[in-house]
Amino acid sequence: MTIAAIDPLQAKARLQELIVIDVRTPGEYTDGHVPGALNSPLDQLDRALPDIRNAAERGEVLVVCASGVRSEKACVQLAEKGVHAVALSGGTGAWAAQGHELNRPLACEVKTAWSMDRQVRLTAGSLVLLGLALGEFGPPAFRLLSAGIAGGLVFSAATNTCGMAAMLGKLPCNRPRKADLDATLARLRSL
Structure with a gap:
């Protein structure tokens, strides 16, 4: 299956019309994310699927991760469920390398987590x-x-790929708190 992808420059130009889903862990997300991105970790994508499907009816979904690997997996997973999405080529790494800003929550707004x-x-x-x-x-x-x-x-x-990262992603410190994912889903519903 071929996954549609757009480069950071194209994404930046269309950012206001895209629904951006960041599939990295909460710790990675708080280290810096594409402006307006909503965090729904890859392993929680099935839970978010109904809300992503509804949001996709109102606009194009852009899936983002650190390098593009997990976002491509997420696009495949979404396509198998009938939801069209595109991946950000090179992920947030390429986004930042091209000089585009990353949003970072204030330190007092998040628990400290390692990337x-x-x-x-x-x-x-x-x-x-x-x-x-x-x-x-x-x-x-x-x-x-x-x-x-x-x-x-x-x-x-x-x-x-990284099997160790996949295993570490299952640790409690890398899992979204229920309230965080619920907030993401509520924002998807309001788009």
């Missing part, structure tokens, strides 16, 4: 150090943990 890439770096680095330390002071086979993490990082880069 997903920071969480992945911490987890991967900790597991590599753990594998090396255990291999040094215990059976050398523990070094295989470090080798496995290194292999996973190479695979992640080669395929532009």
Whole structure:
């Protein structure tokens, strides 16, 4: 299935007419998002589907993530449910690289959360150090943990996917609070 995509310059020119759905985790969303974007994490998309479908009847839906990978997955998921959406090519990374502003809530408005890439770096680095330390002071086979993490990082880069990020995304700190997702759904209904 071919996913329609628009580049950040096209999206910027049409921002007022687009319904922008950001499918990143709440922590990533608060780090900076396309102005007017509503946060509905990818793993909560089914819950938001009725409201996204209704909003899509009133305007074109633009799906955004960090790099474009999750937004393409979301577009496929929406298309399978009969909702047309387009992805932002390159995600918020490309948006910011072209000099477009990102909205960031005031620090007092949100709980502090680490971005997903920071969480992945911490987890991967900790597991590599753990594998090396255990291999040094215990059976050398523990070094295989470090080798496995290194292999996973190479695979992640080669395929532009990240299994560790998918697993970390399920942690409570990366899940939207019910009230946050309910607020997003209410805003979708009012569009």
